[in-house]
Amino acid sequence: MPRTVLEPRFHLEHLSILDSEGHLDTALEPKLSPEELKSLYRAMVLGRRLDERMVRLQRQGRIGTFAPIKGQEASQMGSAFALRPTDWMVPSFREAAAMVWRGWPIEKLLLFFAGYVEGGQPAPGQRDLPITIPVATQLPHAVGLAYAAQYRGDDAVVMVFFGDGATSEGDFHEALNFAGVWQVPVVFVCQNNQWAISVPLKKQTHSKTIAQKALAYGVPGVQVDGNDILAVYAAAREAVDRARAADGPTLIECVTYRLGMHTTADDPTKYRSEEEVKMWEQKDPLTRFTAYLKERNLLDPGLEQQVDDEIGEAVRRFEATPPADPRTVFDHVYAEMPPHLRAQREELARRLEEAGTPPPPEPAAAPPRATPMRGQRLTRR
Amino acid sequence: MAVMTYREALNMALREEMRRDGRVFVIGEEVGLYEGAYKVTQGLLKEFGPRRVVDTPICESGFTGVGIGAAMVGLRPVVEMMTFNFAIIALDQIVNTAAKLHYMSGGQFNVPIVIRGPGGPAAQLAAQHSQSMETYFYHVPGLKVVRPTTPMDAKGLLKSSIRDDNPVIFIESETLYPVKGEVPEDPDFVIPLGKAVVRREGKDVTVIAYMGMMYRAMEVAEDLAKEGLSVELVDPRTLRPMDTETIIGSVRKTHRLVVVEAGAGFAGMGSEIASFVTEQAFDDLDAPVERVTGANAPMPYARNLEKLKTPSKDKIAAAVRRVCGANGG
Ligand SMILES: Cc1ncc(C[n+]2csc(CCOP(=O)(O)OP(=O)(O)O)c2C)c(N)n1
Ligand SMILES: [Mg+2]
Numbered sequence: 262m263p264r265t266v267l268e269p270r271f272h273l274e275h276l277s278i279l280d281s282e283g284h285l286d287t288a289l290e291p292k293l294s295p296e297e298l299k300s301l302y303r304a305m306v307l308g309r310r311l312d313e314r315m316v317r318l319q320r321q322g323r324i325g326t327f328a329p330i331k332g333q334e335a336s337q338m339g340s341a342f343a344l345r346p347t348d349w350m351v352p353s354f355r356e357a358a359a360m361v362w363r364g365w366p367i368e369k370l371l372l373f374f375a376g377y378v379e380g381g382q383p384a385p386g387q388r389d390l391p392i393t394i395p396v397a398t399q400l401p402h403a404v405g406l407a408y409a410a411q412y413r414g415d416d417a418v419v420m421v422f423f424g425d426g427a428t429s430e431g432d433f434h435e436a437l438n439f440a441g442v443w444q445v446p447v448v449f450v451c452q453n454n455q456w457a458i459s460v461p462l463k464k465q466t467h468s469k470t471i472a473q474k475a476l477a478y479g480v481p482g483v484q485v486d487g488n489d490i491l492a493v494y495a496a497a498r499e500a501v502d503r504a505r506a507a508d509g510p511t512l513i514e515c516v517t518y519r520l521g522m523h524t525t526a527d528d529p530t531k532y533r534s535e536e537e538v539k540m541w542e543q544k545d546p547l548t549r550f551t552a553y554l555k556e557r558n559l560l561d562p563g564l565e566q567q568v569d570d571e572i573g574e575a576v577r578r579f580e581a582t583p584p585a586d587p588r589t590v591f592d593h594v595y596a597e598m599p600p601h602l603r604a605q606r607e608e609l610a611r612r613l614e615e616a617g618t619p620p621p622p623e624p625a626a627a628p629p630r631a632t633p634m635r636g637q638r639l640t641r642r
Numbered sequence: 643m644a645v646m647t648y649r650e651a652l653n654m655a656l657r658e659e660m661r662r663d664g665r666v667f668v669i670g671e672e673v674g675l676y677e678g679a680y681k682v683t684q685g686l687l688k689e690f691g692p693r694r695v696v697d698t699p700i701c702e703s704g705f706t707g708v709g710i711g712a713a714m715v716g717l718r719p720v721v722e723m724m725t726f727n728f729a730i731i732a733l734d735q736i737v738n739t740a741a742k743l744h745y746m747s748g749g750q751f752n753v754p755i756v757i758r759g760p761g762g763p764a765a766q767l768a769a770q771h772s773q774s775m776e777t778y779f780y781h782v783p784g785l786k787v788v789r790p791t792t793p794m795d796a797k798g799l800l801k802s803s804i805r806d807d808n809p810v811i812f813i814e815s816e817t818l819y820p821v822k823g824e825v826p827e828d829p830d831f832v833i834p835l836g837k838a839v840v841r842r843e844g845k846d847v848t849v850i851a852y853m854g855m856m857y858r859a860m861e862v863a864e865d866l867a868k869e870g871l872s873v874e875l876v877d878p879r880t881l882r883p884m885d886t887e888t889i890i891g892s893v894r895k896t897h898r899l900v901v902v903e904a905g906a907g908f909a910g911m912g913s914e915i916a917s918f919v920t921e922q923a924f925d926d927l928d929a930p931v932e933r934v935t936g937a938n939a940p941m942p943y944a945r946n947l948e949k950l951k952t953p954s955k956d957k958i959a960a961a962v963r964r965v966c967g968a969n970g971g
Contacts, residue, residue, distance in 0.1 A: 349715075378745075378746065378747075378748040379748055381746045381747045381748055381750070382747055382748040382749075382750045383747075383750060390714070390751070391743075391746060391747050391750075391751075395734060395738050395739075398707060398734060398735060398738065398739060400707070401703070401704050401705075401706070401707020401708045401710070401711060401735065402707055402708075402710055402711035402714065402739065403711060404704075404707070404708045404711060405707065405708040405709060405710060405711020405712040405713070405714070405715075405719075406711045406712070406714065406715055407711075408708060408711070408712050409711070409712040409715045409716070409717045410715075412667070412693060412712070412717060431701075431703060431704075432703055432704065432707060432735075435699075435701040435703060435704025435705075435707070436704060436707070436708075438699055438701065438704070439698070439699065439701070439704055439705075439708060442699060592748075592749070593744050593745045593747075593748055593749045594744075594745055594783050594784055595744070595784065595786075595808050596744060596749075596752050596754075596806075596807035596808050597807070599836065599883040600883070601883060601886070
């Protein structure tokens with residue numbers, strides 16, 4: 262019996278439109294209006310400046326540990342920019358720029374990293390899930406959201422973010438497998454920043470790319486230059502449109518680099534070389550996009566100041582927040598408060614009162630829910 | 643009332659809730675075409691179609707996570723575990739997301755999911771398939787944990803669990819599926835979560851048990867009645883949140899307590915019950931609380947050893963006599 266080549270042959274692309282030398286492939290250049298280009302740029306600058314400010318706040322002990330995004334602005338903003346507000350975004354823990362773009366107030370992000378429960382509450386009606394810390398567990402959730410959208414005939418698309426390290430977790434594979442079998446509208450965005458804390462990509466997987474992992478599940482995979490905002494956007498646009506047209510999920514691998522530390526509790530000089538970091542600094546996504554906009558006369562000279570003012574305002578509001586009320590530890594454990602928790606809450610309130618703390622607020626009422634998948638057509642599946 | 647099996651009662655609950663609420667759907671391995679490994683989902687695919695009775699690939703963590711995602715945005719998934727022993731693969735999804743999301747999102751997202759399937763000792767299913775899995779879950783704030791003993795409870799509690807806005811762990815039993823009992827046919831019949839039931843009134847001693855152990859304790863109570871010992875039997879039904887009031891009330895009446903559980907005793911349900919009874923009703927106790935538990939070893943495969951590992955009628959009766967100071971009886 263002869264050996265035969267099986268069909269289908271797998272097909273994998275790498276997409277790059279604007280490289281670090283400033284070369285532009287005009288045939289592939291996405292059609293973005295000047296306003297769109299400017300708002301994309303603003304979101305990236307805001308992401309960068311906020312990141313730098315947050316590192317300082319953490320160093321001063323004003324917020325806790327967090328995962329900086331420096332260097333990954335293009336890969337997250339290019340992706341999230343392809344979403345509608347009625348689509349869902351499911352973050353991991355390194356998407357601050359995209360989260361703010363989607364409508365998380367900056368002070369909520371700060372509150373989150375200062376430990377306030379308010380930081381985990383999206384605005385009512387906002388279709389975003391909160392930050393996920395257990396690596397890759399958010400991927401099946403995204404498939405569930407997409408299944409629910411399909412179930413209700415809602416045309417929402419779900420975009421889920423994760424890192425290169427997350428692709429070694431079972432949940433990554435289970436979610437991709439599900440999405441493939443069900444053909445649900447999910448866009449999987451892997452921010453391959455080369456490192457999972459101190460573990461380099463080559464120790465995470467023997468695959469040449471992460472994009473190719475999709476192929477085993479019958480899902481299209483594409484690798485893009487993750488520091489090229491135009492390429493990321495083009496790939497995301499295509500994937501989001503395909504998902505919305507009921508043509509199924511896509512895996513996008515954004516090849517990027519974490520220029521900063523894993524979290525503020527990490528010292529990357531312990532495990533990677535300065536040359537490597539320098540090499541990637543040459544490919545900074547902001548530098549490249551700035552040059553592109555400069556050539557088109559789209560740079561707004563007051564932008565950085567504007568952005569810093571916005572961040573400054575948010576920091577002031579954040580700092581004006583009183584410390585979290587101890588009584589709230591019992592709130593929201595269950596949808597309703599069971600007797601044993603009510604008893605504990607009352608006991609604590611009594612002791613606080615005896616100690617001269619101001620009287621207890623009523624159990625915090627949950628603000629209106631962010632679950633707006635209602636009233637849509639019931640079609641398909 | 644109709645007489646039906648525990649399995650049929652569960653099926654009826656699912657069917658009624660799926661008819662009542664278009665957001666309810668069933669998802670798991672073999673739940674559709676095959677109608678469930680233990681046939682609990684019989685006929686559902688035919689009535690509700692593949693959108694609402696969803697066969698999945700074999701991936702407990704994945705389909706639990708998918709259910710959680712769907713629940714976050716308002717659907718009401720009922721996830722079937724082929725047996726609860728496999729739910730450990732989904733433990734992270736259950737403990738770190740289902741139980742935490744409402745808390746961590748300040749009430750913005752809740753997870754109205756039911757995770758159900760059989761658990762506990764059965765007939766020669768061996769060490770990996772006979773575990774009393776409730777202990778893994780009732781430790782976790784944010785989860786509700788239900789163990790329904792009778793067909794009526796199976797129906798009433800499953801319906802309440804589906805309507806509940808929290809994640810509910812609902813553990814049935816392989817050995818109880820064929821057990822028959824009276825079940826109300828009224829589609830509005832529900833049994834609230836968090837309410838224990840006194841299955842037999844008595845005045846000398848309170849015995850707490852659930853699932854197969856309740857049936858065994860019932861036989862013991864009838865036997866001991868012939869010796870003149872009056873046993874009150876309490877079934878907690880919901881292990882979390884637990885109806886401490888009914889239990890304390892019974893102890894205040896009988897002044898003696900025996901807790902029976904099929905699983906290994908260390909840090910088991912009996913430990914918790916003994917502890918809160920001691921805290922809240924120490925002065926009412928006339929004897930130390932006794933626990934009758936499974937041996938602290940994995941479940942053996944051999945039939946004779948399996949029998950030795952689980953609490954026997956003799957052991958239960960001996961404990962009851964001991965707390966009643968009737969050792970010779
Ligand atoms: C299930 C789980 N295991 C381990 C961790 C600890 N941890 C946090 S981030 C991280 C590395 C993640 O790497 P990657 O997916 O590449 O994302 P990146 O941090 O590079 O954005 C690890 C191991 C965790 N949060 N969750
Ligand atoms: Mg990484």
